[in-house]
Amino acid sequence: MDAKYPVRTTEKTLALIEQLMEGGPCGVTELASDIDMGKSAVHNHLTTLQKHGYVQQIDDEYQLSLKFLEVGGRIRKSMELYQVAEPEVKSLAAETGELANILIEEQGMGVYLMRAKGADAVDLDTYAGLRTRLHTTALGKAILAYLPESRVTEILDQHGLQQKTPKSISTREELFQALDAVRERGYAIDDGERLEGLRCLGAPVRTSSGEVLGAISVSAPASRVSDQDLHGDLPEKVLSAANVIELNINY
Amino acid sequence: MDAKYPVRTTEKTLALIEQLMEGGPCGVTELASDIDMGKSAVHNHLTTLQKHGYVQQIDDEYQLSLKFLEVGGRIRKSMELYQVAEPEVKSLAAETGELANILIEEQGMGVYLMRAKGADAVDLDTYAGLRTRLHTTALGKAILAYLPESRVTEILDQHGLQQKTPKSISTREELFQALDAVRERGYAIDDGERLEGLRCLGAPVRTSSGEVLGAISVSAPASRVSDQDLHGDLPEKVLSAANVIELNINY
DNA sequence: AATAAACGTTCTGTTCTATAGAACAATATA
DNA sequence: TATATTGTTCTATAGAACAGAACGTTTATT
Structure with a gap:
């Protein structure tokens, strides 16, 4: 429950996912200011998530994909x-x-x-x-x-x-x-x-x-x-x- | 689609999630050998995911939680x-x-x-x-x-x-x-x-x-x-x- | 039409941290 | 009782994440 040695990078990715879930589709700059990270770092996280199908880009905005529904559905x-x-x-x-x-x-x-x-x-x-x-x-x-x-x-x-x-x-x-x-x-x-x-x-x-x-x-x-x-x-x-x-x- | 500067730590977390989805509930040691990482690293990732509700521990095994269904459902x-x-x-x-x-x-x-x-x-x-x-x-x-x-x-x-x-x-x-x-x-x-x-x-x-x-x-x-x-x-x-x-x- | 502002993206050096590996305690096995 | 296997703790170092600056494009403003 406590995570004695948390993986900070993973926590940042999760914060980003949470923010996209709460706030809906969003651009890089706004997202970066929302979770207090640099633009380039957010961009790296987003493209990584996109590469693996968890995020998609539509009309110059990033958003969560239904990959989450797939994982949830399988569970x-x-x-x-x-x-x-x-x-x-x-x-x-x-x-x-x-x-x-x-x-x-x-x-x-x-x-x-x-x-x-x-x-x-x-x-x-x-x-x-x-x-x-x-x-x-x-x-x-x-x-x-x-x-x-x-x-x-x-x-x-x-x-x-x-x-x-x-x-x-x-x-x-x-x-x-x-x-x-x-x-x-x-x-x-x-x-x-x-x-x-x-x-x-x-x-x-x-x-x-x-x-x-x-x-x-x-x-x-x-x-x-x-x-x-x-x-x-x-x-x-x-x-x-x-x-x-x-x-x-x-x- | 390509991710020019992928966040490797995030990719490891995703590999872990994917493995848990495909293989079902699993212990640390087996999971570590499945995705070719050290035990301690896998442990750190798992406790981090657990802290945020994406993973849970049941009977000495880690497994994905329905948090994924929550995210997917909201999307x-x-x-x-x-x-x-x-x-x-x-x-x-x-x-x-x-x-x-x-x-x-x-x-x-x-x-x-x-x-x-x-x-x-x-x-x-x-x-x-x-x-x-x-x-x-x-x-x-x-x-x-x-x-x-x-x-x-x-x-x-x-x-x-x-x-x-x-x-x-x-x-x-x-x-x-x-x-x-x-x-x-x-x-x-x-x-x-x-x-x-x-x-x-x-x-x-x-x-x-x-x-x-x-x-x-x-x-x-x-x-x-x-x-x-x-x-x-x-x-x-x-x-x-x-x-x-x-x-x-x-x- | 010209200019400015804002955006996403590329790139790198420095800082921070993820991780292997060793050691430990706890449990299961012989 | 001894031995193997597990999950977990800890740390030094190899390695990677990220701020910040700069780029090309698009959008807004004058």
């Missing part, structure tokens, strides 16, 4: 959970007509592996690869509830409890109570904690030995999800999908 | 063609029940932006980010047909005409004839050229000024696509979807 494709869960999450979206997601934990953050839109799905700005704090979503809470407590506190120490909406969980006590509730029910609920008016229901996906691999969820506008749905029909569907995934993973 | 999301075409390609898949795709050209290669599976869709090993030779697919031919001829020959010089199946296009003459046919019809056909028994129909997406932005397609097993479909019903649906995309892009 995702190689993940067993993704292979198994993908068709199930799509069915779940089709069946409910809403938005269905898979999330995994990586470096203490939640990463969306994919989303599938049913016929009436809301259009959230989630996308494959998006990172989110675990405590802010039903998906994340479903994962946290089944991680070792030591790991949970480690994650809290690292990332804190940033609030998204007034309803968000803001203290550790509150979170641990919520996680207890998740373990009791077997699924997690987010009632407007991440986004006002949005209700989510997430269920963990675990191995036979109890290790948590990720979570799946359905998100829908509160107007379409009654309190009754939230504790009856919907959890049944999500838990059933999670169960099918677990069975297929454990052979 | 894709920022592309206007993707934003506009995504819902249309999904409808196309739903409507036909088959597999629908978007492809764009990047650095002379075709890159899949997304795929959408209809109810009966075949399960090809394509995925978002996958790169393919342009002359081997209906999607690629739809793009090549509307690129300037100078650019087409440039691409051929760079990437050649590798054959995938006995039916593949193997000479420049053959390709240019095929591209003429595409321009005449307005859509491209792949009848088993990429994969035996698979038929694809691709249509270009162009701006009002005639520039090609990419192509969309439907792929289906030959058993479900009659010769009649291939020149009647199917092109109509694909062309109509392409047209909707074009209208939405040009405002």
Whole structure:
């Protein structure tokens, strides 16, 4: 995590990539001033990245290429959970007509592996690869509830409890109570904690030995999800999908 | 393309990433011998990449993280063609029940932006980010047909005409004839050229000024696509979807 | 049309640093 | 218990990254 002997040149390349990602296509001079490097050095880095396909030049501007999507796509494709869960999450979206997601934990953050839109799905700005704090979503809470407590506190120490909406969980006590509730029910609920008016229901996906691999969820506008749905029909569907995934993973 | 003053350290980092992508999770020693570097140097690179979230350590092995998916996802999301075409390609898949795709050209290669599976869709090993030779697919031919001829020959010089199946296009003459046919019809056909028994129909997406932005397609097993479909019903649906995309892009 | 400003790119000497190799601790193997 | 193999720490030196100056081109200004 700390890198005792960091490779400074690599860090500069990464800073450049980050800047191109945040700021979009850019010329050499502007980029150089943005990350505080000389023009020639930036030029050398850019042409090197271009040579290997990570950057391309369009209309006198440099920009990141879809090589990153290729690398990311291959990594995702190689993940067993993704292979198994993908068709199930799509069915779940089709069946409910809403938005269905898979999330995994990586470096203490939640990463969306994919989303599938049913016929009436809301259009959230989630996308494959998006990172989110675990405590802010039903998906994340479903994962946290089944991680070792030591790991949970480690994650809290690292990332804190940033609030998204007034309803968000803001203290550790509150979170641990919520996680207890998740373990009791077997699924997690987010009632407007991440986004006002949005209700989510997430269920963990675990191995036979109890290790948590990720979570799946359905998100829908509160107007379409009654309190009754939230504790009856919907959890049944999500838990059933999670169960099918677990069975297929454990052979 | 050539990088007159390449940053060698960055190239080593990229070689390491490439090796981790091809070979999967790996220890320091093995990785060092794979790419012919000292153990300590590899260790420094890995911890640097880890510090910035591109690599993670699991069970005494280093592996690439989904950070790449995040970067790739953000790049894709920022592309206007993707934003506009995504819902249309999904409808196309739903409507036909088959597999629908978007492809764009990047650095002379075709890159899949997304795929959408209809109810009966075949399960090809394509995925978002996958790169393919342009002359081997209906999607690629739809793009090549509307690129300037100078650019087409440039691409051929760079990437050649590798054959995938006995039916593949193997000479420049053959390709240019095929591209003429595409321009005449307005859509491209792949009848088993990429994969035996698979038929694809691709249509270009162009701006009002005639520039090609990419192509969309439907792929289906030959058993479900009659010769009649291939020149009647199917092109109509694909062309109509392409047209909707074009209208939405040009405002 | 002439001039100036700004750009991307080339090039080199100096400064900084990436790296091999040796040594260490920790774990696995015999 | 001894031996091999791993990941990691550390440092001197070989080597490379980079600032800055200069170049040719393009764009903006007067």
